[in-house]
Amino acid sequence: MLTVITVFAQSAAQEVKGTLVVDGLKREFLTYIPSTDKTVKMPLVISLHGGFASPKGMFHLADFRPIADKEKFIVVCPASKRVWHDGADLNGIDDVKFIDQLITYMINTYHADPERVYVTGISNGGFMTTRLACQLHNRIKAIAVVAATLDVGAGYAPENPMPVLYVHGTKDPIVSYNGGKVFGKGIYSHTAIIKKWVEVNKCDANPVVTQFRDDAHDGTTVTKAEYSNPSNGLKVISYTINNGGHTWPGGWQYFPKFIIGKTTRNLNACQVIWDFFKSYR
Numbered sequence: 001m002l003t004v005i006t007v008f009a010q011s012a013a014q015e016v017k018g019t020l021v022v023d024g025l026k027r028e029f030l031t032y033i034p035s036t037d038k039t040v041k042m043p044l045v046i047s048l049h050g051g052f053a054s055p056k057g058m059f060h061l062a063d064f065r066p067i068a069d070k071e072k073f074i075v076v077c078p079a080s081k082r083v084w085h086d087g088a089d090l091n092g093i094d095d096v097k098f099i100d101q102l103i104t105y106m107i108n109t110y111h112a113d114p115e116r117v118y119v120t121g122i123s124n125g126g127f128m129t130t131r132l133a134c135q136l137h138n139r140i141k142a143i144a145v146v147a148a149t150l151d152v153g154a155g156y157a158p159e160n161p162m163p164v165l166y167v168h169g170t171k172d173p174i175v176s177y178n179g180g181k182v183f184g185k186g187i188y189s190h191t192a193i194i195k196k197w198v199e200v201n202k203c204d205a206n207p208v209v210t211q212f213r214d215d216a217h218d219g220t221t222v223t224k225a226e227y228s229n230p231s232n233g234l235k236v237i238s239y240t241i242n243n244g245g246h247t248w249p250g251g252w253q254y255f256p257k258f259i260i261g262k263t264t265r266n267l268n269a270c271q272v273i274w275d276f277f278k279s280y281r
Contacts, residue, residue, distance in 0.1 A: 011033070011035060011036065011038050012035050013032070013033065013034050013035045013069060014032075014033050015030065015031070015032050015033075016030070016031045016033065017029075017030055017031075018030075018031060018105070020098070020101055020102060020105060022094065022097055022098045022101055023092055023093075023094055023097065024092075025081070025092070025093065027078065027079070027098050027102075028055070028078070028079040029055060029076055029077065029078040029079060029102060030055035030056060030059065030076070030077045030079075031074065031075070031076045031077075031106070031110070032059070032064075032065050032068060032074065032075040032076075033074055033110060034065075034068045034069045034072055034073070034074075035069070036072050038111070039111075040072070040111070041111050041112065041113035041116075042072055042073050042074050042110075042111065042112060042113060042116075043072075043073040043074070043112070043113055043116035043117075043118065043277070043278065043281075044073065044074045044076065044103070044106050044107075044112035044113065044116065044117045044118065045064060045068075045073055045074065045075045045076070045118050045119075045120065045274070045277065046076055046077075046078065046099065046102070046103070046117070046118070046119045046120070047059075047062060047064065047075055047076070047077045047120055047121065047125075048077075048078065048080075048084060048119065048120070048121030048122070048125030048126070048128050048129055049061075049077060049079075049080070049121070049122070049124075049125050050121075050122050050123035050124050050125050050126075051080070051082070051083040051084070051123060051124035051125075052082055052083065053125075054079060055077035055078065055079050056077075057254075058077045058122075058125075059075075059077055060252055061122070061248050061251045061252050061254055062120070062122065062146075062248050062251055062269065062270055063251070063270065064270050064274065067270055067271060067274050071274065071278065073116075073274075073278075074106065074110055074112055076102065076106060078098065078099065078102055080095065080124075080125075080128075081093050083124050084121075084124050084125055084127070084128035085128075086124065086127035086128040086130070086131045086151060086154065087131075087151050087153070087154045087155070087185065088155070095128060095131075096131065096132065096135050096136060099119075099132055099136065100136055100139065103117055103136075103139055113281075114139075115141070115281050116141060116277075116278075116280075116281045117139055117140050117141055118140065118141055118142050118143065118144070118277040118280075119132050119133070119140055119143050119144075120143065120144040120145070120146070120273055121145060121146070121148070122146040122147050122148065122248055123146075123147050123148055123174065123175060123246065124148070125148075126145040126146050126147055126148025126149075127145075127148045127149070127150065127151060127187075129143050129144070129145050129148070130143070130145055130148065130149065130150045130158075130193070131150075131154065131156060133158065133162050133164065134156045134157060134158055134159065134160075135156055137160040137162055140162070141162075141163070141277070141280045141281060142162060142163040142164065142165075142276065142277050142280045143162065143163075143164050143165070144164070144165040144166075144167070144269075144273040144276060144277070145164070145165070145166045145167070146166075146167045146168075146248055146249075146269060147167070147168060147169065147172055147174070147175050147246050147247065147248075148168075148175055149166070149168075149175070149179065149187050149188040149189065149190060149192070149193040150187065150188045150193050150196075151185050151186070151187055152185070152186040152187060152188060153185065153186060157196070158196055158197055158200045159200065160200070161200055161201045161202070161232070161234055162197075162200075162201070162234070163201075163234050163235050163236075163276070163279075163280050164197045164201075164235075164236050164237070165235075165236075165237040165238075165239070165272075165273065165276050166190060166193060166194060166237070166238055166239070167239040167241065167249060167267075167269060167272075168190040168239075168240060168241065168244075169240075169241040169243070169244025169245045169246065169247065169261055169262070169264075170240060170241065170242050170243060170244065171243055171244060171245055171261050171262070172244070172245055172246045172261060173245065173246060173259075173260065173261055174246040174260065175187065175246060176189075177189065177190050177240075178190075179192060190238065190240065194225070194227075194236060194238045197236045198227045198236050201227075201229050201232075201234040201235075201236055202229050202231075202232075202234075203227035203228055203229045203234065203235070203236050204227060204228060204229070204230075205227070207225040207226055207227045207238075208225070208226045208228075209223065209224065209225050209226075210223075210224040210226075211223055211224075212224070212266050212267065213266070214266060215266060216264070216265035216266045218262060218264060218265050218266070219243055219262060220241055220242060220243045220244050220262055220264035220265075220266055221242045221243070221266065222239060222240070222241055222242065222249075222264065222266050222267050223238075223239070223240040223242060224237065224238070224239055224240075225237070225238040225240070226238075235276075237276060239267065239272070241264050241267070243262060244261060244262055244263070244264045245257065245260045245261015245262050245263065246260045246261055247260055247261060247262065247263040247264070248263065248269050249263065249264045249265075249266075249267040249268065249269040249272075250263075250264070250265060250267055250268035250269050250270065250271075251263060251269065251270075
């Protein structure tokens with residue numbers, strides 16, 4: 001009796017620079033692909049940098065790569081044209097179209113699973129993430145936003161149910177936890193954007209609240225509020241970083257504390273976000 005054993009080719013982990021042409025503009029992105037069986041469809045995490053930052057900087061700030069190696073998912077960090085157009089599309093730059101085409105490219109080129117596409121971002125990239133949840137809801141399974149909410153006058157709003165997670169520091173000196181004005185535009189407070197998504201997802205308005213102590217002894221604590229809809233499994237999760245700044249929890253302190261505030265070490269945002277994402281497909 002002949003036994004046939006099929007061995008699938010394993011590809012080594014790699015970081016690949018890529019480009020797309022969207023509306024005549026060259027758009028760049030940096031992709032991390034873990035070592036894996038080439039035939040397996042992998043989840044895709046799109047990670048959006050802040051304003052005037054870069055894909056390389058985003059990998060340094062929010063490094064999903066160790067988790068991607070273990071859990072086997074693709075991470076792509078696209079580049080904005082200086083800033084993400086989370087409101088109006090200016091100078092012919094349509095960032096929603098860019099991300100839409102990027103998703104298609106990742107599915108066709110790297111075998112990304114179209115049923116497991118997730119988006120996260122910080123600051124300007126976080127505002128863009130909320131826009132994508134509103135306008136590409138048919139392509140995205142869940143989002144996670146750090147140090148951002150939603151532009152009040154953007155011309156779009158959450159209307160379609162989606163699992164969402166928001167992280168915000170109470171002492172963010174750039175994008176206020178309490179809302180107000182950012183660079184001349186009005187924004188939702190952290191509490192208001194959470195309430196909006198709770199209504200859209202028809203979650204129970206009474207959350208399960210968990211307090212995290214300052215085990216890192218860095219002067220911050222974390223409050224988690226989890227809102228659920230038992231009928232459809234959708235959740236809205238709020239992480240309030242008490243005394244936290246305009247930072248990625250567990251990430252790189254990319255500017256001094258007197259400029260951007262504290263980076264908490266009491267929460268690993270990359271791990272928390274991936275654990276949230278992977279439950280939705």
